[in-house]
Amino acid sequence: MPETVPLYPEMAVADYLDFMAALRHVSDRKAAVQHAMEATHIQDRARMNIGKLSKGYRQRVGLAQALLHDPDVLILDEPTIGLDPRQIIEVRELIKSLAGQHTILLSTHILPEVEQVCTRVLIIHRGKLVAEDTPQNLSARLHGSERIGLQISGDGPALSRRSPLCRACSQSEAEDNGRYQVSFAPAKMSARNWRPLSSTADGDSWRWRQSV
Amino acid sequence: MPNILVIAKRELQSYFVSPIAYVAIAVYLVIAGFIFVLEMSGMAQYGEPPSLRGEFGTMVFLLLIFAPPLTMRLLAEEQRMGTLELLLTAPVQDWEVVLGKFLASLGGYC
Numbered sequence: 488m489p490e491t492v493p494l495y496p497e498m499a500v501a502d503y504l505d506f507m508a509a510l511r512h513v514s515d516r517k518a519a520v521q522h523a524m525e526a527t528h529i530q531d532r533a534r535m536n537i538g539k540l541s542k543g544y545r546q547r548v549g550l551a552q553a554l555l556h557d558p559d560v561l562i563l564d565e566p567t568i569g570l571d572p573r574q575i576i577e578v579r580e581l582i583k584s585l586a587g588q589h590t591i592l593l594s595t596h597i598l599p600e601v602e603q604v605c606t607r608v609l610i611i612h613r614g615k616l617v618a619e620d621t622p623q624n625l626s627a628r629l630h631g632s633e634r635i636g637l638q639i640s641g642d643g644p645a646l647s648r649r650s651p652l653c654r655a656c657s658q659s660e661a662e663d664n665g666r667y668q669v670s671f672a673p674a675k676m677s678a679r680n681w682r683p684l685s686s687t688a689d690g691d692s693w694r695w696r697q698s699v
Numbered sequence: 700m701p702n703i704l705v706i707a708k709r710e711l712q713s714y715f716v717s718p719i720a721y722v723a724i725a726v727y728l729v730i731a732g733f734i735f736v737l738e739m740s741g742m743a744q745y746g747e748p749p750s751l752r753g754e755f756g757t758m759v760f761l762l763l764i765f766a767p768p769l770t771m772r773l774l775a776e777e778q779r780m781g782t783l784e785l786l787l788t789a790p791v792q793d794w795e796v797v798l799g800k801f802l803a804s805l806g807g808y809c
Contacts, residue, residue, distance in 0.1 A: 494782065495780070
C-alpha cells in the first residue's frame with residue numbers, strides 16, 4: 488500500500504472493494520469483502536462514497552483493499568502519515584492485529600512507531616543496510632555511543648592533549664574566532680574523569696562557552 | 700467475470716455518478732433532434748423524399764465534439780489519482796485495462 492492511498496473517490500466503499508476483488512480473481516468476493524471490512528472496522532461505512540470519508544477511513548479502506556486477496560506479505564509505506572493521534576493509534580492497533588496472519592513490511596521514519604509495532608528492524612542509510620535487529624537490541628546497542636559536545640576557547644588540540652580528559656576526547660574541531668568544538672564519549676570516561684569534568688576543565692584553563 | 704468486463708463496468712458506472720454525463724446526453728439529444736426536425740420539415744416543404752443522410756452526417760460531426768470529453772480522462776485521471784498503479788499491479792494485462800476502458804466509453808457513447 489503506497490503512501491497516498493489509491494482510491495476511486497466516486498465509488499462506495501463496498502463497490503470499490505468488490506471491484507478490486509474481481510480484478511484480483513478472488514473466488515468468493517462477497518466473503519472476502521466482508522472479511523476485509525471487518526478486519527479494518529469499516530463495515531459501518533460500506534455504502535458511503537470514498538470521496539466523503541476522512542483520511543483515517545481512507546487509509547483503512549486502502550488497507551482493506553490490500554487484504555482482499557489474503558496476501559502473504561503486506562508492504563505498508565508510512566501508513567500513519569497525515570493522521571490525527573487517535574487515528575494513528577487505531578491504525579497501529581490494526582497493523583498489530585494483522586501480525587501473525589501476514590508478514591508485514593512497514594516502512595516509516597517515525598521511530599516510536601517502530602518501537603511499538605515492529606519485531607524486527609532494518610535500518611537503511613543511503614541504500615545500504617546499516618543495522619538489523621530487534622528494537623530492544625538495537626536501542627541497547629546504541630546505548631553508550633552518546634556524545635557530549637563542548638565549545639571552548641583557547642588552543643583546543645593542545646588543551647585536550649594535556650587534559651586528563653584527552654583519552655575520552657575523540658575529536659576537536661576548530662571553529663572561527665578561536666573557539667573549539669570538542670566532543671567526548673561519556674562511555675569511555677572513567678568515573679574519576681567524569682565527575683569533575685568542570686573542575687578539570689577549569690584547572691586546564693579551558694574556558695567553557697557552552698555545551699552542545 | 701473477465702478482467703475487461705470488470706474494468707468496463709466500473710468505468711461505465713463512474714460516467715453516471717456525476718450529473719455531467721446526463722447533461723452531455725441531454726445536449727447531444729437536443730442538437731440531434733433539432734437537426735432532425737429541421738431536415739424533415741425542409742424536405743417536406745420542398746416535397747423531397749425523406750432521407751436520414753443529413754441527420755447521420757450531423758451525428759458523425761457531433762461525435763467529433765463529444766468523443767474527447769468522454770475519453771480524455773480515462774487514463775489521465777487514473778494517473779492523477781494514483782489508481783493507475785492499482786490497475787497495473789493487479790493481475791491484469793495492460794491491454795485488458797485499455798480495452799475495458801475503450802468498451803466503457805463506446806458504451807457510454809452509444
